[in-house]
Ligand SMILES: Nc1ncnc2c1ncn2[C@@H]1O[C@H](COP(=O)(O)OS(=O)(=O)O)[C@@H](OP(=O)(O)O)[C@H]1O
């Protein structure tokens with residue numbers, strides 16, 4: 491099955507959303523940031539990015555039934571007190587559409603923006619096609635001026651068949667061994683994959699793509715690993731114990747968002763460890779695009795017990811323990827180190 495049209499539409503949508511996010515990040519206002527009911531931050535760029543992706547996909551693929559599972563909804567925006575924020579989002583979306591020659595005829599109203607955002611309420615599932623979107627993955631990184639990603643994937647009959655990851659602050663060259671704060675050179679990458687077709691990367695400003703591959707390192711002493719920047723999102727003590735058991739010498743590379751999957755897909759590091767604290771439920775939009783970008787680059791993504799991730803169960807992934815990513819050579823020893831470290835952690839409680 492070919493997904494050429496869908497890929498072109500997804501790349502266009504994610505690139506325009508990245509442009510909107512960059513514009514907001516360059517000059518963010520205090521009033522651009524709100525707090526969601528779970529206390530996590532949401533910005534005008536999260537909403538603008540979601541509206542833009544939803545609108546562009548529907549414009550580019552008019553003949554398809556449109557279903558999208560996405561992070562944001564308009565509930566907070568529809569309160570009277572949020573009218574100014576909604577107007578700011580609408581202006582941002584219209585400015586970005588106007589900057590792209592092919593949409594110069596479109597001006598969205600605030601109602602159109604609300605409708606476009608709320609197209610993201612689908613439950614997904616194992617039947618039919620569903621777009622999966624995190625309009626800004628790593629909102630905390632976005633607010634710090636660090637890494638974030640626009641993560642867009644397509645599910646077909648419960649399987650991820652296409653993924654696009656736009657990472658506006660990720661350097662084009664390797665970040666191996668470095669932190670996200672001290673990176674020179676050109677920044678802004680777009681990774682994309684279609685099932686069976688490999689993973690490619692190009693600069694956000696150009697379309698000349700290179701094929702990328704995960705690192706083939708088989709000796710853990712030469713490996714480095716990624717984890718969440720935020721300690722609240724992943725247990726750093728557990729990853730440190732796993733890395734020690736494996737014999738990894740390098741310190742963790744902590745960066746926000748699915749930029750970790752992108753960086754791993756091109757071999758900047760070879761392991762990604764993610765162990766949310768008890769009770770957290772992983773959402774499909776936090777992993778779908780990153781998963782296919784890594785898998786098509788030759789990597790393996792599983793839960794902490796080695797089972798494949800199942801994106802067909804709705805908006806959540808429903809795993810117990812965590813997510814681990816590496817190349818096929820290192821996976822057996824990584825799984826063993828994960829098993830032993832989890833057992834030790836449980837028995838020390
Ligand atoms: N408590 C908790 N545990 C685990 N994960 C959580 C938690 N809270 C949030 N999130 C999700 O993490 C997304 C951010 O990605 P990372 O954790 O990879 O990056 S970072 O920690 O922000 O650096 C982040 O994505 P966005 O909400 O889109 O920014 C969340 O979906």
Ligand SMILES: [Mg+2]
Pocket residue numbers: 536561624625626627628629
């Ligand atoms: Mg988000």
